[in-house]
Amino acid sequence: MNEHFPSVSLPIGARTRARAPAHIITSDTEALDVAARLAERFAVEAADRDRDRRLPYEEVDAFSQSGLWAITVPKSHGGAEVSYGTLAKVVETISAADGSLGQIPQNHYFLLEVLRWGGSAAQKRFLYSRVLGGDRFGNAIAELGTPTASAIRSTLVPDGESYRLSGRKYYCSGVLFADWVVPLVVDEHDKRAFVFLASETPGLSLVDDWSGFGQRTTASGTTILEEVTVPADAVVPTHGADGFSLSNPVAHIMHAAIDAGTARGAIDTAIRFIREKARPWADSGITSAAEDPHTILQIGELTMRLHAAEALIERSGFILDRVSASPDSDGWAEAAVAVAEAKMASADVALQASSKLIELGGASATRGGLNYDRFWRNVRTHSVHDPIRWRAHEVGNYWLNGIPPKQHGDRSRGVETKVLQKETGE
Structure with a gap:
């Protein structure tokens, strides 16, 4: 690969952007503050957008123009280079407001991670500058009709x-x-x-x-x-010259954050509805649904499970930060397993919370105008993109047998060509 990636003019076919240059975020704190403000705005019409399948062009423009889509650009190239925990928290915050909006930039951040580990100096200079200006990456990864979901046939x-x-x-x-x-x-x-x-x-x-x-x-x-x-x-x-990349576990910490955010949105919605709209059961002898001891118990359990999932996401972010600073195969395996644990917990609580929202809200919570079923539909759809049962297998195999997860980035046409074996180096 030569070093003549475009540095001034756009490549053939590039779109001339009508958008103004994006804001540049400079710190983790600013990223979290901007995400919180945007989430409040995005939540207002989330149910309507989902019901009508109205693609959020204006919202995505606001999202990327805010500077949030560039927060993982390295400081050496003018970005904030926020921690992986902060990245996950940003994704979770937006997902709590609108699960679709939370997922849209996930592959953009993943591709920035691919660029970090595999890109040349010239590619990084050019593409990082475009992202800082507000450009957005979109993935084109999966194919149908292949032996497995991870197999790729598109050939240069x-x-x-x-x-x-x-x-x-x-x-x-x-x-x-x-x-x-x-x-x-x-x-x-x-x-x-x-x-x-x-x-x-x-x-x-x-x-x-x-x-x-x-x-x-x-x-x-x-x-x-x-x-x-x-x-x-x-x-x-997909990998650097030394064969290393954190792009896969970084992609999956964001998947965990999307599910955790969906859980947060469902629990917050349930609490509001129970307090303001739901009616107590006739035999309970209480005057408010919020006083129902069974409801209190289940909200408590859901909140505990969400906090546990968030703690696992935060932990995996710390591990990713450490491994990124000092990459090696043992660290990669530790990070991948930590992220898998967070994914398992997040998907579990999201599925529970999105179902309990309807159960605890009662029959009136099923009204089409509320569109509360979107939380369950969103997490059920999102969570099957990557089978959680296999993440559980990887976690168990690592802790029981010392066998780390496979690095899927080493696959070409769907055949595994490299498997890290902890300690043995095989």
Whole structure:
């Protein structure tokens, strides 16, 4: 790979942005404050957006223009480089207001992490500067019709000093809002890589066809690539030259945060509804649903489980920070397991809380106008993207047998080529 990634002019097909330059956030504290203010705004019409499947173009613009989409850019390139715990808290805060809005930038942050570990100096200079200005990345990773969900068939074909790329990608969360569409491909060496393509690149088309019953407004459409010209400098390996990357566990701490945020939103909604609208059961002898001892017990249990999940997310963030500062395979395994534990807890409490919202609210909580079922639909849809049962297996295998999780980034066409074995180095 040469070092001539564009530094001034946009690549072929790039969109001329009408947006003003984004605000630049400079600290963890500022990031959390901005997220809290945006969440309050995003919560107002969240139920209506979900019910009508109204894609949140204005909200996404406000989100990225706030500077939050650039908070993981390294300080050496002008960003805040917030901690991984802060990143997770930002995602959780937005997800509590609107689960779809919380998920939309998840792959953007993931791709920034890919760039951190695998990008060249020139690629980092250019793409970090674009993100600081307000540009957004959208993923194009998953494919249908492959042997497993992680298998990739889209292949870069050498064409002089460039490549040609054709393929079809599904479930591309947030891609309709993206300035840069980033497919996961197999390169000429049968290794996985990401390709950063401007959204208006010739041969690239986006289809708004997401039909899932949850996360309705994530714009998780289809990306079609038809003989797209790919400059060599647009290709970023999934791992650095030393084979290391934290992009996968960082992606999954955000998945945990999305579920925890959904749980928070469901519990807060349940508390408000119980206090203000729900009626006590006739046989209870009380005058307020908030006095029902069974309801009090269950709200207490849900809140405890949420706090436990949040603590696990915070813990995994600390571990990610430490491993990022001093990367090695043992640290990677520790971080991956910590994140898996947080994911398990977050998905569990989110599913419980979104169901209990209806149960404790009573029949009136099922009214279509309230759209309270969106919490369950959102977490049920989001949580099956990555099977929690396998995260539980990985956690148990690590603690019982000393076997770390597999690094999925080492897969090319769906065949595992490298498995870390703790202590043995096999």
